[in-house]
Amino acid sequence: xxxxxxxxxxxLAGVGGQGTILAADLLxxxxxxxxxxxxxxxxxxxxxxxxxxTTVVNIGRxxxxxxxxEGEADYLLAxxxxxxxxxxxxxxxxxxxxxxxVQISPxxxxxxxxxxxxxxxxxxxxxxxxxxxxxxxxxxxxxxKCANVVLLGALSTGMxxxxxxxxxxxxxxxxxxTIEANIxxxxxxxxxxxxx
Numbered sequence: 001x002x003x004x005x006x007x008x009x010x011x012l013a014g015v016g017g018q019g020t021i022l023a024a025d026l027l028x029x030x031x032x033x034x035x036x037x038x039x040x041x042x043x044x045x046x047x048x049x050x051x052x053x054t055t056v057v058n059i060g061r062x063x064x065x066x067x068x069x070e071g072e073a074d075y076l077l078a079x080x081x082x083x084x085x086x087x088x089x090x091x092x093x094x095x096x097x098x099x100x101x102v103q104i105s106p107x108x109x110x111x112x113x114x115x116x117x118x119x120x121x122x123x124x125x126x127x128x129x130x131x132x133x134x135x136x137x138x139x140x141x142x143x144x145k146c147a148n149v150v151l152l153g154a155l156s157t158g159m160x161x162x163x164x165x166x167x168x169x170x171x172x173x174x175x176x177x178t179i180e181a182n183i184x185x186x187x188x189x190x191x192x193x194x195x196x
Contacts, residue, residue, distance in 0.1 A: 153189020
C-alpha cells in the first residue's frame with residue numbers, strides 16, 4: 001500500500017486484445033467481494049488495433065480517487081514488456097512489478113516510424129520485475145486465451161484477498177466452458193511467483 005494512504009493502487013497495462021479489461025474487472029470484483037471499496041478508470045488507445053490499454057484499480061476501505069500519478073502505483077501488472085517499460089514511471093519506489101515476458105510490436109513499429117526498446121526483459125529485471133511466461137502457462141492450463149488470468153494469478157500473491165475469493169469471481173465471470181482452464185491458469189500464475 002502507498003505510504004500516504006490505505007489505498008492499494010494497481011495499474012494494469014497492455015494492448016488491445018490481451019484481456020486487460022477483463023483482468024481489471026476480475027480484480028475489482030474480487031476486492032469488492034472481500035469487503036473493499038473500488039474505483040476503476042480505463043483508457044483505451046485504439047484497443048481494437050493493438051493500441052495501449054491502461055486501467056487503474058484503486059482499492060481500500062475508503063477510496064477517494066480513481067487516478068494514479070507518477071510514482072504512486074503499488075502494483076504494475078503489464079501484459080507485455082514494452083507496456084511495462086512505458087508505465088514504469090508510475091510505479092512507486094517500493095512497488096511490485098509483474099510482466100508477461102512477451103514483446104508486441106505496435107503499429108508505428110510495424111510501419112517503420114518507431115523502434116522497439118532494446119533488451120526489455122533485462123531492463124525490467126533490474127527494476128525487480130517478476131517476468132511470467134503467461135502464454136506458455138496458459139497453454140499448459142488448456143487455453144492460450146487465459147494468459148491474462150495467469151497474470152492475475154501472479155498479481156494475486158501480493159493482494160490481501162484469498163485464492164478462494166479470486167476463483168469464485170473467475171467462475172462467475174468467464175464463459176462456463178472455459179472455467180476449468182481459467183482456474184488452472186490462475187493457479188499456475190500464483191505458483192510461478194510463489195515458487196520463484
